[in-house]
Amino acid sequence: MTDDVRRLSDELARDPASRVFVPLGEALRKQGQLDLAHKITVRGLERHPHLADGHDLLARIAVDRGELERAFDEWDMVLRLAADHVGALRGMGFVCFQQGRLAEAEQYLAKASALDDADEGIAQALANVRAARASGVNPAADARREVRLPTGTAHDTRFLFADVLTDAEQTALLLDRDGLVMAGAYVAWDGRDVSQEVGAELSGVTDAARRATHHLALGDWTSIVFETEVTVVAMAPAEGDALVVLATSRSTPLGLVRRLLDRCTDRARRWLGGRQ
Amino acid sequence: MRPTSFGPMLDTLTKQRGVSAALVVSERDGIVVDSNLQIGQSGDRVAALAASLYRKARLSAEAAGMGAVSFMSLEAPHGRLCAVGGGELVLVVVAEAAVNVGLVRVEMLKAAAGGSLAGAGGADGAA
Numbered sequence: 001m002t003d004d005v006r007r008l009s010d011e012l013a014r015d016p017a018s019r020v021f022v023p024l025g026e027a028l029r030k031q032g033q034l035d036l037a038h039k040i041t042v043r044g045l046e047r048h049p050h051l052a053d054g055h056d057l058l059a060r061i062a063v064d065r066g067e068l069e070r071a072f073d074e075w076d077m078v079l080r081l082a083a084d085h086v087g088a089l090r091g092m093g094f095v096c097f098q099q100g101r102l103a104e105a106e107q108y109l110a111k112a113s114a115l116d117d118a119d120e121g122i123a124q125a126l127a128n129v130r131a132a133r134a135s136g137v138n139p140a141a142d143a144r145r146e147v148r149l150p151t152g153t154a155h156d157t158r159f160l161f162a163d164v165l166t167d168a169e170q171t172a173l174l175l176d177r178d179g180l181v182m183a184g185a186y187v188a189w190d191g192r193d194v195s196q197e198v199g200a201e202l203s204g205v206t207d208a209a210r211r212a213t214h215h216l217a218l219g220d221w222t223s224i225v226f227e228t229e230v231t232v233v234a235m236a237p238a239e240g241d242a243l244v245v246l247a248t249s250r251s252t253p254l255g256l257v258r259r260l261l262d263r264c265t266d267r268a269r270r271w272l273g274g275r276q
Numbered sequence: 277m278r279p280t281s282f283g284p285m286l287d288t289l290t291k292q293r294g295v296s297a298a299l300v301v302s303e304r305d306g307i308v309v310d311s312n313l314q315i316g317q318s319g320d321r322v323a324a325l326a327a328s329l330y331r332k333a334r335l336s337a338e339a340a341g342m343g344a345v346s347f348m349s350l351e352a353p354h355g356r357l358c359a360v361g362g363g364e365l366v367l368v369v370v371a372e373a374a375v376n377v378g379l380v381r382v383e384m385l386k387a388a389a390g391g392s393l394a395g396a397g398g399a400d401g402a403a
Contacts, residue, residue: 201338205329209325212350224349225351
């Protein structure tokens, strides 16, 4: 343990409500102690949920862990708390660039650069994005086509959504048109894997939804959400009449549920595309 | 179809801005018990499909031990279909995409919780 970490840890122990969790988490992050940094930051944010720098740190920890979507969400939160937060603008630019969204990357970085024109890193990143846009080459495009699974799980389809979900209370499943499980898992609250049972009951949902929206001239259905006493379940269609099913706890905000469903659907689409 | 005691509840729902139809449907067979329709001739088919979707949601929730389904919403670019269950019946609402779904949800849950739906025996006559 370095002197800095020891000093900051002592300070946090003396006053758990202080904001010292941010420099402490940052010091740990720099040392590569990502799990500990994450734990301390999350705990700190429970006391200071509107502290932009805390969310910014959580985003950088997520990047170090390779969780770009999570980082995007945290920086998105930072910008809602502090629209001119240079670190978040730079971070959003980085994530968008990694995801091949060059126009958005340029917007974020241009704003960051305008707010801090002395930061050479931002200026260089902005120049790189503009050069990529001008050349018509999207450096992230090829990488984006590949489905990246968590280390060690690449051949176990049950983990297809593992790195997309953000906490242990979420579970996701991909079903074929007959309700047979293709990937993911549906874990009940008591820990049982009920994927097959849930799949069997949801067989035919895609067809029924399509026919209902057809009769009503509503266009192609995009999602079904239902609430139970303890859960919110969201479903979306995927290629070949497949169905993505996501379950989250009832306390999950619906906006986040939608975002998670979009991510799961995107993951399923890439995975299904890769199998053809 | 003869009038039923669901009429006032259906009227209240269809008065919501953006709601084009409200139906009470048997969950088991998808038959319309009462309706307030402005969705052309497809009411019976839509009712059957909505009941089927709601039933699938309920059974999947049972299979996963998640408790009773309270509210279901199917979304599409030009509108949505909402359902709330009560006993053997399902209350279905068809609405525009821009509808205040939160308000519709509250009204539907209120109808179900208030016994307007579960009290199917109060119908003056079923279809």
